[in-house]
Amino acid sequence: MKATRPALIEVNWPLVGAMLLIASLGIYNLHSSAASHAPRLFLGQLAVLGVGSVVCALLLFFDYRLSEGIAYPVYGLACLLLLAVLLQGRSALGAQRWLLIGPASFQPSEPAKLATILCLARYCSQRIDPSGYSMRTLFRPLNPSRPLAALLALVLLWKKPWLGDPIGELARLFHKNLGGVVPEAGDLLWFRLFLVALILAAVTAGVWIVVGIDRARALLDPWPPGRRNRLVLLCVAFGAGLGLALFSVWSAPFVRDPFGVAIATLVEEADAGGAYAGFAPTTTLRAVLAIAVVVYAVLSLWSLRSPVASLVDFVIAPVDLLAIPALLVLVEPDLGTAGIFVVVGMSMILVVGVQLRTLLILGCVGASLAVVGWFGILKDYQKRRILTFIDPEHDIKGAGWNAVQSMIAVGSGRWTGKGHLEGTQSQLSFLPEQHTDFAFSVWAEEQGFLGCLVVMALYVVLVAAIWSIAAQARDSYGALLAAGVASMILWQALINIGMVIGVLPVVGVTLPLFSYGGSSLLTVMLGCALALNVHLHRRAH
Amino acid sequence: MALGGDLSDRNPVRVLGPRALVGLWLTLVAFTLLAVRLYALQVVRGDELASKGERNFVQNLRTPHDRGIVYDRDGRILADNRPSVDVEVTPAFLGKRPEATATLAHLATLVGMSADALKRANEAVSAPRGLDRLLPIVIERDLTPEQVEAVESERSLFHLDGVAIVEGRRRAYPMGSLAAHLLGYVKEIDAGELDAERLRGNPRRYVLGDCIGRDGVERSHEKSLRGVDGFEKIVVDAKGRRQHDAYMRQLLGEERRVEPQPGHAVFLTIDAALQRRAIEAFGGEAGAVVAVDPNNGKILVLASVPEFDPNGVSGMLGATEKQRLDGDPLKPWLNRAISGQYAPGSTFKAVTALAALAERATSIREKVRCPGHFTLGNKTWRCHKDSGHGQVDIREALIVSCDVFFYTMGSRIGITALAGMARRLGFGRRTDIALAGEQPGLVPDEAYHNRADRATGGYQRGMVVNTAIGQGSLLVTPLQLAMAYAAIGNGGTLFEPQIVDRIETADFRVVKRFLPRARGDGDGEDDDDDEDDEPEPGVTVDSRGILEEVRGDPPALLATKAPVARQQLAVNPDDLELVRTGLEGVMADPRGTAYWRRSRKISMAGKTGTAQVVRLGRERLKVEETTYFERDHAWFVAFAPATAPQIAVAVLNEHSGHGGSQAAPIAVAVVDAFVDLQAARLAAAQGEPAGAPR
Structure with missing residues (x-):
């Protein structure tokens, strides 16, 4: 198992560059988005970025396969932490998401994403089925x-x-x-x-x-x-x-x-x-x-x-591995993050392979459940809530308020934006959660369409680099690990930007690397470090 | 499925690599789609969304205007604005419904709101949605210092979030109840009126909480009195907090304010001093006094008793006072001078006399014998003097108010001729005074009786007998009577009563001057369009081209003859003169019904009237034997001086008995006061010839 130490030149520089650039732009944006209420917030984020960079660099000196051995314990620990959050978490905005450890507080749901990816990668890499997973295998x-x-x-x-x-x-x-x-x-x-x-x-x-x-x-x-x-x-x-x-x-x-x-x-x-x-x-x-x-x-x-x-x-099916943390997060309640667990896990399972028949069955079941639910179970107010998800302007004064405000912010950026610290939607606090979930709408308002293209291009570079790492990985564990990290960043970015520009419902999902939040930043950087590691060790020695 | 997992299978599985590349391509596609959507938002809809964003943070802060001030003819202030301390709430800061309800309930106990007012406040607070929740709503106006202190002390304990004490403007009537009916009052516009305004496009830009004139001049001249609100654009954040001025300038530039324009000043023709004297002189329970300048139709006094205090009924505090007024059997709301309709009694005899002379039914040479009763067919009418007046001619008949003479005249000329003369003198139709709620009165003619008394056989010949002495179905308002006597006194010109002399801007440039107008005979032939002419503040007054500086003008000391084409009544001047001398005799001749009440200062001509309210039996009852609402109305209508009169007065004292004793002294007091005031004015003008005392 012992690999020779790869040369530093082998590091995937596009990945590193994109990651650091996104994080830096995020901190620059944080300087503006938090200016009206917490002007020094970006310093803390800068510190986290520094620490995270050092940790990531150090991690490159170990073989990623070491993580395979600790995947299950890490996963178990993550689930226990999620449980701990439920039992004695600090609540914010009506949801318990934070765990206090000494003076610091962190959000266990972030590292739990990575732990779930590790766990699923290990589990599935040992159960590759060339014909794809069936219903039976998936759900047992x-x-x-x-x-x-x-x-x-x-x-x-x-x-x-x-x-x-x-x-x-x-x-x-x-x-x-x-x-x-x-x-x-x-x-x-x-x-x-x-x-x-x-x-x-x-x-x-x-x-x-x-x-x-x-x-x-x-x-x-x-x-x-x-x-x-x-x-x-x-x-x-x-x-x-x-x-x-x-x-x-x-x-x-x-x-x-x-x-x-x-x-x-x-x-x-x-x-x-x-x-x-x-x-x-x-x-x-x-x-x-x-x-x-x-x-x-x-x-x-x-x-x-x-x-x-x-x-x-015997005990666990693949879907359980993502369902357990997802449910624990759902109870917090944090619908967005729970959804991330589900889509990331499903993406990994799709990479592992699922039978076409199974996919069709799942699609049919899902569709019929939706139809039955819509006409049979849901009450009017629940339907209205869903309609608002679909079309925020449908209920502009009520539930769609956040989405509409965000769309206004994004749209008023136009080509080049209003300039740093000049966005009215952000500086006058019309955006909800503007330094976390809606950081991108602050960016869009102040930097305009061109600025947005830059950030999105960086995400494409980052995610594409990780996908290609997955494609070149030396073993299925490494491939799944990289695929998991790629899908995590991809899905979070898509859902967050989609929500900000009003094509997806407003759920609490941060923009990886870009939004404020130490737990999130560290988690994504660790994920990137793992992907880098897979890249470094892509050749069998 | 690989059962148990083949631990030796650590080779990269060939299928995973291509799937990861599929992921790569899907990533590209997904981000491209997002970019397209971003392009649609930022580039295609950018301008639209940017202006929406601007609406977010720009708030038009209303700077309320001052309502126009109402002056009397000498520049005394009748209606004014004064600062008041209001309490307002901002729904957004009150929090969610339970908290908001609790805060309002707390506030209600502090300022002593009624349960009803609290309910309304709750509704008003829960209605707005979205950004509208940031607009403050005035909950209670005009707090006492104690109430302010109570609210402030709670606020200092960090209770009452979302409640603020603000300064507002409130209508004030410094003369109190002096001209309540005339001025009316203001009250907050209600939702129905606001909807009606909005249907018309809301040209006056009313908003909820604005005051609107409810009665009198406040209502009829609402257009002039209402100014235009100013606006200040301010930048607010999402919580409605006002931002720094520098930041506002950066976002909005320097031009952020539009100053409010105050409403126009309205100068009435009323003489407040005379009005006060009239009310002081009026001793009865209920009634009206109208005084008018016979030479131009300008109203000098228009008083109705009982009165109310417009200061007490405006705004929310007035609810209890309003209730009290609503419940008063004497109906204090009623402006008796224009809305009260009464049988004119003997004061109508002047009209009958004119009609008889015009019809050549009698002349000064004819004497009619009054035996104390008059018989027509099988019916008999009594004269007020049971023993009869003996032989009386038309002049003497007016002086002694002989009923039999006028019964005779009425039966000779018939109801058509009588009604025609009454209409020519302005009875039976509205005078179109610029006040709301005026009643037309009723002049019965054959057609009317055929309609109204169809059950009893329509018009009977005897009906004209009643009408001839001002009883029967005949109804007049005190104002109509005053205007008719003014026409008799001035030689036959029936003027339109004029309550507003001129309208000026708040800085005293004349916008419109109302000139005397004679009334036509016909109905509706000169439908007044004053409403449309009425100048509105905010319209560029200079463009009207009728501005003139009046600051230097000397005040009109004595009413001058108005330069209008006088529309003569179609009455022979000799007949008028004959009636006028008859009326003069009422006060000058020792036999006259008001001789003992005559003025010591000035010659007067007038006529008493005692109008029956209830048709009593043959027995005459003493005043003490009847209940208040069954007693006769006392009338007195006069003008002075008896020749070339300068004032005409009509006094109605409801349910007080005889006109000569109960109404004439009031009229005489008004005329005496008028004489005194004119003298004082003349003296003041001579003492200060150049200045224009306002």
Whole structure:
């Protein structure tokens, strides 16, 4: 494995140049965008750039393949940090995204992106399927971890207002048809739980039927043949859930239904009777979720004595690797970053290869879900919100305000811009989040179309360089790693610029290297350093 | 799928490389698309979006204008503006709805707003959207120092975000209730009126919170009194905070202000001193006094009792006062001088006399015997003097106010001739005085009776008998009566009543001078278009070419004969003179109904009137035996001097009884005051011949 040290001349200078130029322009822009409220902000960013450059340079002296070994632990650590953010993060703008470490604070979701890329690169590079991934490989529907994922997803569905309340709708529907009376909030709560259990049971039953009918297919599952272990695991999982529920009933006199509190918080009905006052309900919920995840992981480890690769395959599907951090980020809530996890992960999986049939199936399922959701589940206000995403000028005074203000800023830059520190939209604070998410609209207003072309050209150079590194990589790990970094920068840049110029919904995604934010800058620079490393070690020695 | 992963397979997989290159090309395509969109935004739509951006940060700050000042004929101020302390809120800074509601509720307790006002404030605050939320809304006007202190002390504790104390202008009426009905008052424009204005394109640029004249001169001369708001362009940031002046200059240049233009000054023909004396002299519960210059139709006094204080009903504080006024059975809102319609009673006998003379139904040589009653067909009418007046000619009949004489005249000439004369003297149609709410009165003729009394057989011959003494269906306003007597006194010219003498700019350059106008006989033949002529501030006054400096003009000491073509009433001058002498006798002849109330200072001619309100039975009741609203109206109409008069006065004292005792003394007091004031004015003019005291 030990590679000879490559010559410095081998460094991909276009990449380095583009990276440093973008970061420098970003700091120059920060000087203007933060001038009205935090004029010295750019100094901190400059410091981060300096530190990051040194770290990146040092990293070039190691072989990138060392990162393959630490990919899983790093990934696990990143997920724990994301969990920690949920449990005790610092909230800003109504979302918990920051973690305080001593005097510094940082956003674990940024390094988590890189950790996810490492993890996926390692995972997929060991499972290259020349014919492409199938549905089965991607999602592992026979895997007993699915019910847990389903539970997690359902719980999240309750919490997220923009996703609607499908379970609640269903519960109300059933209740109305069965009893003809509108249930009380408390009844509804437990009815929801019952319904979730029902759905889980149905899914499990379906899985078991499939397995029973087609033993040959079951053999294809990485799980060793035989159902005993699987049964035990399922029983334990359901037992844990039941125990938790029973505990909540028994302990009622003392803690008044912690499980109920958790669920009630999810459905946002806890305050109705005041019965749950005095708790930190979200914490309780997240604790319960965390316990369930840990219990499940430990049980999996304990009950299986198979090779590690098999264990990973048993517990986790490729989509899980991106879904776990994505969900953790989604709960913060940070829809934009969660979306980045998903699109970056999907891009990497696409590079690994997916069967055409699978792509078609996924497309069909997605489209039908969208149609059913639009006509069946979504309420008017939710539809309006989506319409505003599509056409911000449709609701210029309300939700589309940010998008419209940003478009005004960009448009009023015209060819050459108003000049540094001269942009009225930015200096008079009409732009939201103008030094982070909307940094590019400040740039567009003050530097004009030509300035924008320069920055976009630099991004093209940067991303293209990394893609070509991926194409020339010496092994599939390196190729996937570089592809991941390229897609991370690409997607963030596309989504951010698209949002700034009003073609994409306004979600919290920063422009890599350009926006203010130490965590983001360091993460992208580390990613670039890894890509450089892949380039340096592209030849097998 | 590679089960378990083949750990030895570390060769670059050939499929990954091409896929990465696909990624490279997709990157290029994606950025090209973004560049195209950027081109569309920045180059194609650049100018449009840049101007939108400008609308973001440029705010037109309104500098309110001063409403025009209203003066009386001698330059006394009747309506003025004074500073007031207002409290306003900016919806954007009040925060979200719950916080805004809480802040407003807190504010309401501090300044003592009613629940209704609080509700309106809540609605006003929650209505605006987007940048409109940065425009302040005035919640309460004219705070007392205590209220200001209460609000400020809360603000010093960092409560009441979004609430500000600002200085505003408020209409003030320094003479209080003196000319309330005449001046009217101002009130904030309501949403309906604003919508109506906007339908017409809002040429006067009203905005919510602006004051608009609600009654009287304030309303009829709204166009002149309203000025034009000024504007100051300021640069604000997204939170509405005003930026530094240097930055504003950099963005907007030097020309940032448009000064407000004050409204025009309106000079009334009213003599405030005389009006005051008239109101002081008026002792009754309710009624009206109108005094007019018979030589040009200029109104000197136009008072209606009971009054209200326009200072108290303007703005939001006036709600309780307004309620009180609304509930008063005496209807203080009513401008009785122009909107009150009453039976004229015996004061109408002068008209009957003129009609009879014009019809040659009688002459000075004919005497009619008054036995105390008059019979026509099977009906009998009584004279006010049961024993009868004996033989009376037309002059004596006016002096003693003999009913039987005029019953006889009425039955001789018929209702058509009588109504014709009444109309010629201006009854039965609006005088078109420039005040809102004027009523036309009613002159009944055959057609009217056929219409109104269809159930009882239409017109009956006896009806003219009632009309001849000013009863029956006949209705007049005090103003009409004053104008008619002015016409009798001045030799037969019926003028249009004129309330506004001239309109001047705020720096006293005459914009328009209103000249005396005689009224035509016909209805609507000279429909006045004063409304359209009315000069508006903001129009370049110089272009009108009628500017003249009036600063050096001596004041008009005594009304001069107006240089207008006098439109004579179609009445024989001899007949007029005969009636005039009859009216003179009312006060000069010891038999006259107002002889004992005559003026000691000046010769007067006039006529008493006691108008029945309720048709009583045959028995005459003592005043004490009737309820207030059943009692007779007392009238007195006069002009003085009796020859070549300079003032004509009509006094109506509602439900007070006999005209000679209840109305005549008031009229005499007004005339005496007029004489005193003219003398004082003459003395002042002689003492200060060059200057023009304003």
